[in-house]
Amino acid sequence: MKRGSFLGISLYLIAASIIIFLSVLLFKALIPEPPQVEVERARAAIARARDHHSEVYSPVLFREAQNSYDSAMATWRSENDRFILLRNYEQVISFAALAEKKANEATSNTISRSNSLRSSLSSELSRLQQEMTSFEKIFLAMPLPQDLKKKHARGKLLLREAEIDLRKENYVNGSVKITEASEYISGSYNLARKTLEEYFKNYPDWQEWATATINESRRAGSYAILIEKIPALCHLYQGGKKKYTFEAEFGSNWLGDKKSRGDMATPEGRYTITKKLSGSSTRYHKALMINYPNKTDIQEFNERIRNGQLPADARIGDMIEIHGDGGKGANWTQGCIALRNADMDILYRYVARGTPVTIIGSTLTLEEFFASRVH
Amino acid sequence: MKNRFFLVIATVAVVALISSCAKVPQAALDAATAALDSAKTVQADVYFPAEFAALNDSLTVMLQNIETQKSKSAKDFKVIKDNADAIAVKAAELSGNVEVKKAEVKAEAETMMADAKTLLDEAKALVLKAPKGKEGKAVVEEIKNEITVIETSLTDAQTLFDGGTNYMEVVDKVKASSESLNGIIAELKEAMAKAGIKI
Secondary structure, three states: OOHHHHHHHHHHHHHHHHHHHHHHHHHHHHHHOHHHHHHHHHHHHHHHHOOOOOOHOOOOHHHHHHHHHHHHHHHHHHOOOOOOOHOOHHHHHHHHHHHHHHHHHHHHHHHHHHHHHHHHHHHHHHHHHHHHHHHHHHHOOOOHHHHHHHHHHHHHHHHHHHHHHHHOOOOOHHHHHHHHHHHHHHHHHHHHHHHHHHHHHHHHHHHHHHHHHHHHHHOOEEEEEEOOOOOOEEEEEEOOOOEEEEEEEEOOOOOOOOOOOOOOOOEEEEEEEEEEEHHHHHHEEEEEEEEOHHHHHHHHHHHHHHHOOOOOOOOOOOOOEEEEEOOOOOOOEEEOOOHHHHHHHHHHHHHHOEEEEEEEEEOOOOOHHHHHHHH | HHOOOOOOOOHHHHHHHHHHOOOOHHHHHHHHHHHHHHHOOOHHHHHHHHHHHHHHHHHHHHHHHHHHHHHHHOOHHHHHHHHHHHHHHHHHHHHHHHHHHHHHHHHHHHHHHHHOOOOOHHHHHHHHHHHOOOOOHHHHHHHHHHHHHHHHHHHHHHHHHHHHOOOHHHHHHHHHHHHHHHHHHHHHHHHHHHOOOOO
16 A cells, blocks of 8 residues: 555656656747847947947947847847746847848948048148148238138148047048138138239239330330339349349238328339439438329329229328338338349449339239249 | 645746746946946046947946846846946946046146147247248248137137046147147248258
């Protein structure tokens, strides 16, 4: 009886163990597999995108990837709150796959965008450096508004900041700075160029006056003075041939014709020497007075008063001379033309009352002038 | 009767097995998250971006592992608790390092600003002695404009420094100004040497 009872209990235990074992197996088989691998792949892809700075270079794609990952995690958490056998991770897997895809797209977009930013940043840097150099070669000595020159200087500093960003591979910041630098540098360059283009509209007159002056000198075998404001030169012609060239300085507001007294501009036109001054009769070593204002100047002055370009009480300038005391490295006169004393001595020696003096902007065209300055 | 008794025991055992009562180490997790938040507050993401990103990533992995464990019938959060504790410790260390690094960068910014001011004074003094040959005055005027712009930029850098938000930005800004000033000084010295002017 005892043996029979023991056998019975053993059989029950074996049966119970088998039932438990099978139940566990069945239970395990019914538990859905967690989406661990898929979510981990998504996380790794996002980490890779972050390492490439996709937050900066591909913010939209990166944000989409991050959102999809967050959705995957939220869905996973919510599924885990359900009864274990009722969980369904399909949506988690789908969100994770989308996150991985977007993150990979962000990475590849970032690589190409940062490459393209780097290349455009370096080419824009070199373009602006060239433009900056051109500005300095062409416009530095011109009486342009101080504000314009300050803008150029601001652009120059921003360009250096962009250069530092490029060195530090901070292309987005660099691009922002280069855009700002471009506004300053290109803006001041374009404005300065426009001012000069406006000035060069007088070129046909200058060319006509210069040709006539040289031809007259050739015909009469006499002396003539041709003054070019842009290259700041004073030429002495004899018999139509250039005999001497001197550096010259003008009024501080020399870009343009003289319009009224006190405007610090040097007149443009065809004049003659009316008086030769030396010793105590001049403050500037030696001087050659010219017949400014001539008839044309007076007509133009009156016309400007009539059409309101000048105030009614404006007065026309006078006492324009070619004189000494130059060589200051600046345009400092009130409208006269200043030469170094040694040059003035030479000029003074050759010319006489009646010698023609023609003052123009330039014998070169605007394009020729640019080319001469840049190369 | 006995048969039924064993079935009940078996069922209870299975249920006990499947609803293993291991708990998420919420306190450790909260501590890790709080430590990372503190690190961000002290700008660990600015001064140690790679280290901060790595810690953030560890937290993300840990959250994934929690869900992985929760998805299982037999849960084990021991490793996760250890990870959370480690993250909290590292985040606290990072916060401490940020303070040190911040102090270093602040000192660097201060030195650079002082050096830039010295360069600015030198450039201003040299510009007064600059030669005035052909176009010389125009060049001097241009340099004066540049110096004015640089001075403004250094004032901006000082404001940024006083704000104390990002000393690294101050360093970059001052570096650009110093490079420009060094360029100006070199240009002026070269022109003065050519003109035979003693410095």
